[in-house]
Amino acid sequence: MTVHHVRAALRGAQRLGLDTVPLLQRARIPPLLLADDRARVSPEQFARLVRALHRVTRDEFLGLGTIRSRPGTFAMMCYASLGCPDLGTAVERGARFYRLFPGGPNLALERGASPGREAVFALRGGLGPHEGGLTAAEGHIVAEWLMLIWHRLAGWLIGRRIPLLWAQFAYPPPPYAEDYEPLFGCPPRFGAPRTAAGFDRRWLTAPVVQDEATLQTLLRYAPAGLLSRGEYGTTTVAEQVRHALTGALRTRGGPADGPRARRTARLPELPEVAARLAVSPATLRRRLSAEGTSFQRLKDAVRRDEAVSSLAEGAEPIADLAVRLGFSEDTAFHRAFRRWTGTTPGAYRHETWSQQI
Structure with missing residues (x-):
């Protein structure tokens, strides 16, 4: 979810004169992220924020409507x-x-x-x-x-x-x-x-x-x-590709003492995903193009969302996360993450976990 969603969700509470910093802390969202238009939060962070807003506003519309919608x-x-x-x-x-x-x-x-x-x-x-x-x-x-x-x-x-x-x-x-x-x-x-x-x-x-x-x-x-939440099943080719990429990212394998590149699941490339969907690589490219997207765009989006979720929710070493996302070097991951969110992976994790109370 984008920082624009976070700002909008908070608007009703601000209108009611409520202090939003504790709400962000409960959701483990660094308040400093709100200043960067490129920042993103994980679905889990956003869901926690909305639940916290429901409790304090006592309004299912989060204070954004003309009248309060009572809980229930x-x-x-x-x-x-x-x-x-x-x-x-x-x-x-x-x-x-x-x-x-x-x-x-x-x-x-x-x-x-x-x-x-x-x-x-x-x-x-x-x-x-x-x-x-x-x-x-x-x-x-x-x-x-x-x-x-x-x-x-x-x-x-x-x-x-x-x-x-x-x-x-x-x-x-x-x-x-x-x-x-x-x-x-x-x-x-x-x-x-x-x-x-x-x-x-x-x-x-x-x-x-x-x-x-x-x-x-x-x-x-x-x-x-x-x-x-995710959808119920998949129908579009883009959704099937996203599902395959996300599933691969979250499947760990390999011995703990093995080479670093083998300790975590590898992000599959287009030919592998095409084989999983029982189509040729050329057909997969063509179908994704017809849906207005590409394999690289979907891969970047899945990498970005998984990076945000991992940094916000767990203690996975940043170096291991970079490998799992398919980056050959840590510096390449740092550059990509800054492009996605406007900050570095380490700063994002530090700010997120410093909000825990």
Whole structure:
């Protein structure tokens, strides 16, 4: 997650006059990172921050709405949706539930009238730019969060990931626009008339498969967990490549006393990933290009996210982390990490762990 997300999440607490430094410390996010536009935090750090903000603001919208959304509102919406026979009914009920509250998000499900038309989930208003005292940039991030939570909750309800055909946003590209495609699974369009996403209408007839027992598990970390969690399955080639690269990075092997390059799992190259996906390297390159990305871009993104998570969460030696990420020299890793985050690996780890209380 980018530092822009962290700043926006804190905005409501700041508006309420709360001291945000202890909140950042609980999440193990160095306050100094907020000054660097290139800085990033791990999904775990961000989820901890959102949970801490929920507790202190007593507001599921983190103080960013025109009115407070009391803790438990999201849970009751989920309970109301569980009794529905299919996804379409569940989404419409959830959207209707939130429209009962003044100042809540005005969400809507639009079903295509003619055969073959896609369904559209749209944000018609509420918690958008300039609402509740938000700046335009903060409102854009809240709109993004609402769409992400809806998309991932819908997938959870039916136990399947729902591929989006398109996603559009009613604002210019933000500084972190390149992160939208991996978040939503499709190339984004900015400067659109409204914020919305389209998907195959057949998903609306998929049965709701969750129950109250599985909902309790979801609610332990929701809605923060829905912002930082992975998807349900993989569908796009880019997602499959990211999954293969991430899995390889987190699989350790080799004897502890062996050569350093063999003590940790090696990041696979394109031919290896192509073989794992049962396609030729040329086909994999072509399919990734058709999805608007490349193997190198995905590799860099996975390296960056794994580096941030490792430095924030564990005690893995930086030299070993560099090898695991596929860097031949420590200095190359240091240069790449500074390019990604604006600081060095050692400084990032020091600042992060100094926040523990």
